Amino acid sequence: MTLVQTHKDVENLTLTFTTEFEADVERVWQVWEDPRQLERWWGPPTWPATFDTYDFSPGGNARYFMTGPDGNKEHGWWKITAIDAPNRLEFEDGFADKNGDPVDVTDVTRCVVTFEPSGSGTRMTSVTTFRSAEQLEEMSKMGMEEGMTQALGQIDGILAETSVSR
Known part of the structure; x- marks a missing residue:
């Protein structure tokens, strides 16, 4: 992965990550679409994620938790608001209680992920x-x-695998 840019824009209330991968758009899309692949990268290496609910469709919900090095679990949720496969994904993201229910539905972020061909x-x-x-x-x-x-x-390690379990 090449991290092209990280940009925190306080005026527009955004945090942007731009990355490039040596895989085609459809393959990169799969690391979001397949919850088993998503679990392998959503969260830093010391805080791996487990998705116990994953409805990857517009209006669908996801529930997950990340487990820290001390065994502590932090829970989160997504509400998928739009999908234009394999080009665009939009979702709301928030903190959850231990049952996976939103702690505060107003304390959310909105995420838009886009995928486009770039060089190779x-x-x-x-x-x-x-x-x-x-x-x-x-x-x-x-x-x-x-x-x-x-x-x-x-993500690079996942993309490098030749067989994809789905």
Whole structure:
């Protein structure tokens, strides 16, 4: 993976990650579409994710938790708002309780991920929009930028595999 750019824009309340992969768009799309592949990279290496609900369709829900090095589990949820396979994915993301239910449905971020051919591979751009500058700053203090960079760095290994279990 080549991390082309990370850009935090406080004025527009966004955090953008632009990456390039040496795989075609359809293959990069699969690391989002297949929950078993998604689990292998969603979260930094020391906080792997487990998706116990994953309805990858417009209006679908996902429930997951990330397990820290000490065994502590942090839960999250997604509401998938739009899919244009294999070009665009949009979802809301928030914190959840231990049952996977949203803690605060107003404390969400909105994420738009786009995929486009680029040279010999794919450019993937992920733009997260925050509800306020305070939310953006809080998530930054929690290590969102570093964690997402580490998470994205795990995708190359998955893409390099010749057989894809689905």
